Structures are given as structure tokens and as C-alpha cells.
Amino acid sequence: MERLLVLARHGQSDWNKKNLFTGWKDPELTELGVEEAQLGGRRLKARGYQFDVAFTSALTRAQHTCRIMLGELGQEGLPTIADAAINERDYGDLAGLNKDDARARWGEEQVFLWRRSYDVQPPGGESLKDTVARVLPYYIREILPRVMRGERVLVAAHGNSLRALMMVLDGMTTEEVSKLELPTGIPFVYRLGEDTRVISKETIDQ
Numbered sequence: 001m002e003r004l005l006v007l008a009r010h011g012q013s014d015w016n017k018k019n020l021f022t023g024w025k026d027p028e029l030t031e032l033g034v035e036e037a038q039l040g041g042r043r044l045k046a047r048g049y050q051f052d053v054a055f056t057s058a059l060t061r062a063q064h065t066c067r068i069m070l071g072e073l074g075q076e077g078l079p080t081i082a083d084a085a086i087n088e089r090d091y092g093d094l095a096g097l098n099k100d101d102a103r104a105r106w107g108e109e110q111v112f113l114w115r116r117s118y119d120v121q122p123p124g125g126e127s128l129k130d131t132v133a134r135v136l137p138y139y140i141r142e143i144l145p146r147v148m149r150g151e152r153v154l155v156a157a158h159g160n161s162l163r164a165l166m167m168v169l170d171g172m173t174t175e176e177v178s179k180l181e182l183p184t185g186i187p188f189v190y191r192l193g194e195d196t197r198v199i200s201k202e203t204i205d206q
């Protein structure tokens with residue numbers, strides 16, 4: 001039996017383009033972001049992928065990406081579950097600030113720790129560790145059982161909520177995950193074994 005899980009970060013958002021910390025704020029996709037989502041969907045379609053259910057976050061950019069990808073796959077009406085459990089990491093007080101301005105104000109190293117360390121929380125926000133603690137139980141409770149039943153699952157979510165999930169799926173160390181950068185709109189195809197572990201991972205970038 002096939003156990004298929006496809007993870008995709010949303011296409012470029014307006015605040016990605018403007019270089020602003022976004023977190024739980026809710027900007028739309030840019031024109032480029034729409035095109036990235038279309039391309040991701042088309043590439044999945046070209047490889048013959050189809051899905052039984054989709055998961056997305058409570059945020060517009062991920063939901064829109066999900067809809068666009070399903071449209072390209074000819075699966076517009078697919079049952080889609082939207083849940084804040086897979087929202088972006090909450091950036092707290094940094095949300096809305098420019099990332100270069102933040103580096104000028106607090107220094108390169110501090111901003112790196114807020115953005116890419118495992119357990120340093122941005123002021124008033126979530127560390128990646130906190131994000132793992134939010135995303136992983138949802139994955140285990142809602143997503144994994146469907147994959148294990150043979151449902152083909154698409155997840156359209158966010159840079160850090162997916163880094164949190166991939167850290168666990170790929171068995172990365174905190175050091176390794178600090179270097180993981182997820183491209184926008186690119187699907188990652190996972191196949192799981194009977195024991196729920198990852199058998200293979202493929203990046204669909206062409």
C-alpha cells in the first residue's frame with residue numbers, strides 16, 4: 001500500500017516580498033506567489049499525483065496555495081481541512097518588522113537566533129521547539145492516521161511549521177534544522193513505511 005504525504009510551503013506572500021516578519025499575520029500571495037503555487041501543482045500533476053484529502057493552515061496564503069495546487073491537479077473540490085495547528089510560527093512582537101531593520105537594531109546574531117535556532121523564542125512568540133510541540137501532536141492525531149490508511153495527503157503550510165515537521169520526519173538534529181530553508185511553492189513528496197518512518201523524500205522542483 002502506498003503511504004503518500006506531500007508537503008508544500010505557500011508561494012511568495014506580500015510580506016515575504018517586503019521582507020517583513022510575518023508569523024500569524026495574514027498577507028495574501030503576490031503574483032509571483034500565485035505562479036509558484038501553479039507551477040508546484042502542475043509539476044505534481046505532470047508526475048501523476050492525485051490526493052484524497054488536503055490539510056492547510058488557518059492563514060490565507062497557505063489556503064490560497066492549497067486551492068491553486070488542487071486546481072492545477074483538477075481536484076478543486078477535494079475535502080480540505082484548515083487548522084491553526086499548522087499555522088506559521090508565531091513571531092510575536094517581531095511580526096510586521098522589516099528583517100534588515102531588525103538586524104540593524106538587534107544585530108545579525110540575535111536575529112539569526114530568533115529566526116533559525118531551535119529553542120530561542122522571539123519576544124512574545126514561538127521558538128521552533130514550541131512550533132514542533134504544536135505541529136507534531138496534530139500531525140500524529142490528524143494527518144498520520146490518514147496516510148497510514150492509504151489516503152494520499154497534501155499539506156500546504158508554512159516555512160517554519162513545515163521545518164518543525166520535517167525535523168521530526170527527517171530525523172534532523174537542532175543544528176541541521178537551523179540550516180534548513182524551505183523554498184516557496186515547492187512540493188516535497190514523502191513515502192512512509194509500515195512503521196510510520198520515512199522511506200523516501202523527493203523534492204519536486206522541476
Ligand SMILES: O=C(O)[C@@H](CO)OP(=O)(O)O
Pocket residue numbers: 016020021022023024088089091115159160
Ligand atoms: O516571516 C515569517 O513568518 C517567516 C517565513 O516567511 O520568516 P523566517 O524566514 O524568518 O522564518
